[in-house]
Amino acid sequence: MTGNVVPSPLFQMTRVRQMTNADWKAVRASPGPWADFETDKFMLTVPRSWIYTMEDPTMLMTTYDTTMDGVAEMFGFTISKRNRKVLYLMPDLHI
Numbered sequence: 001m002t003g004n005v006v007p008s009p010l011f012q013m014t015r016v017r018q019m020t021n022a023d024w025k026a027v028r029a030s031p032g033p034w035a036d037f038e039t040d041k042f043m044l045t046v047p048r049s050w051i052y053t054m055e056d057p058t059m060l061m062t063t064y065d066t067t068m069d070g071v072a073e074m075f076g077f078t079i080s081k082r083n084r085k086v087l088y089l090m091p092d093l094h095i
Contacts, residue, residue, distance in 0.1 A: 009011055009048055011057045013065075019089025024047040024057050045090045067092045 007030040012019050028035070028051060034069075035051045037044040042064040054060075 006032045007049060009035040011035075011037045011061070013058065013061045014038055021056055022057055025055075028052070028054065039065050041065050045060075 007027070009024075009028045009030045009032065011024050011027075030048075033048055034045050035048045037046075037057060037060070039061050042061070044064070
């Protein structure tokens with residue numbers, strides 16, 4: 001890499017990119033300070049120190065997607081009328 005870019009851990013389960021748990025294990029030790037998790041419905045950014053032992057982000061993101069479907073339904077948003085991302089969460093900023 002050039003330009004002083006520091007890679008961060010990133011896990012994506014989107015229409016554009018489908019990562020596996022093996023892909024995750026290859027990038028989770030990246031030196032950036034934040035780890036990002038993204039699906040078509042949810043995005044999560046946490047400090048990298050929180051994810052060192054995470055083995056199965058696929059299960060986590062599948063659970064969040066199911067939850068976001070429930071949230072959208074609860075508020076009366078049909079799948080065709082809701083925003084692409086239902087929730088973007090940065091929990092350390094709320095603590």
